[in-house]
Amino acid sequence: MEKRLLVWGLLVVAANLRASLTGVGPLLDRVQADLGLAPAVAGLLNTLPLLAFVVLSPMVPRLAARWGAERLLGSALVVLTLGIALRWVPAAAGLFGGTVLIGAGIAVGNVLLPSLIKRDFPAKVGLLTSAYATVMGGVAAVASGVAVPISEVAPGGWYTALGCWVVFALVAVLLWAPQVRAPRLGAQPLRAHRLPWGSGLAWAVTAFMGLQSLGFYVVVTWLPQVFQDSGLSAAAAGWLLFVFQAVAVVTSLAVPAALRWARDQRALAAICSTVMLGGYLGLFVAPGWALLWSVVLGLGGGACLVLALAFMSMRAQDAAEAGALSAMAQSIGYLLAAVGPVAFGLLRTVGSGWRVPILLMCVAAAIQTVVALVAGRGTVRVPTATPSSSNGGKTGPVEIQDAPVSPPPAR
Structure with missing residues (x-):
């Protein structure tokens, strides 16, 4: 019963880690018009959370070691709730200030969920990673x-469409409260580890995380606008973004089975990255086939997200090392991802069209395909930053174990 409650808590936390961000894209044209924002400034609405990920992610393992992972995650959910509520204030300051708080709350959840799954469910990493990604x-x-239908019927328009997710965040706070009051009996506290800056494999995992995140945030920020400029209505463009994410959800459900049978994840990660490349090339060549490219991008994107999250646990020896690798991958990875929405908007403004920005995404997907061949195999050895390390508290160089590591069975 205790573990079942923990699983439900983790899944409800996961439910709050993207909704407050993905609702922005379909409303971006209205936000720009009402607040008089340039495209690059509007792109900050999905870039500011990424910058918060960059700044806060490296701090999370040490904070979790000091305060406890459960308490830290509970505090992050409260910050996330306050940020969503602040977005409801009808002013640009509320919108951008709330977005920063949302980014801070999500940053903690992003880092802690992989390490908590590794700690509490080491035999079901693939299954639970897929479940929370789904x-x-x-x-x-x-x-x-x-987003668009709510903005059309609700008082407050798009402010309400963005702020109404505060209800979901409050539910997460309430469901996680038992874990804060009484952490699971026998659960080991997360130790602090230095981030594995000297590991080539860790950098490959980081690059894979960053490139797939760059693609995701560019798509959720600008894909509706690309479709609208091709002649679709705002509502239709919003539903096509829904199709992209719905297909990604279905695809993510198939990943655990693939992880179970694969000796490593190199081929799977490379194939899924190639599918993403195909979707971007389709947008470049025939943008009018909006539904098809939404489906193709969803097929590749859903699998790549689960793989990126799973790599943080599968490439680590234990929960503490998973936390350190997760912090590195998400700080540097999201720094790369943060460039995406702003650069995409700038290139569109400078070039007066979408072809150059979409070509940039083709290049990013091609690089991701190459990186996948490295990130899909091996184990990162992370030096401990505490006196309990095997060398008496001194930190030695990072070692990489090159032997292939099969993923845990996804039962």
Whole structure:
């Protein structure tokens, strides 16, 4: 019963890690018009959370070691709730200030969920990673699909469409409260580890995380606008973004089975990255086939997200090392991803069209395909930053174990 409650808590936390971000894209044109924002400035609405990920992610393992992972995650959910509520204030300051708080709350959840799964469910990493990615993506898909309809019927328009997710965040706070009051009996506290800056494998995992995140945030920020400029209505473009995310959710459900049978994840990660490349090339050549490219991008994107999250646990020896690798991958990875929405908007403004920005995404997907061949195999050895390390508290160089590591069975 105790573990079942923990699983439900983790899944409800996951449900809040994307919805407050993906609802922005379909409303971006209205936000720009009402607040008089340039495209690059509007792109900051999905870039500011990424910058928060960059700044806060490296701090999370040490904070979790000091305060406890459960308490830290509970505090992050409260910050996330406050950020969503602040977005409801009808002013640009509320919108951008709330977005920063949302980014801070999500940053903690992003880092802690892989390490908590590794700690509490080491034999079911693939299954639970897929489950939380599916819930996260499913709620995010709904958020993008209903954003425009809510803004058209609800008092407050798009402010309400962005702020109404505070209800979901409050539910997460309440469901996680038992874990804060009484952490699971026998659960080991997370130790602090230095981030594995000297590991080539860790950098490959980081690059894979960053490139797939860059693609995701560019798509959820600008894909509706690309479709609208091709002649679709705002509502239709929002539902196509929903299709992208719904297909990604379905695809993510198939990943555990693939992880179970694969000796390593190199081929799977490379194939899924190639599918993403195909979707971007399709947008470049025939942007009018909006539904087809939404489906193709969803097929590749859903699998790549689950793989990126799973790599943080599968490439680590234990929960503490998973936390350190997760912090590195998400700080540097999201720094790369943060460039995406702003650069995409700038290139569109400078070039007066979408072809150059979409070509940039083709290049990013091609690089991701190459990186996947490295990130899909091996184990990163992370030096401990505490006196309990095997060398008496001194930190030695990072070692990489090159032997292939099969993923845990996804039962």
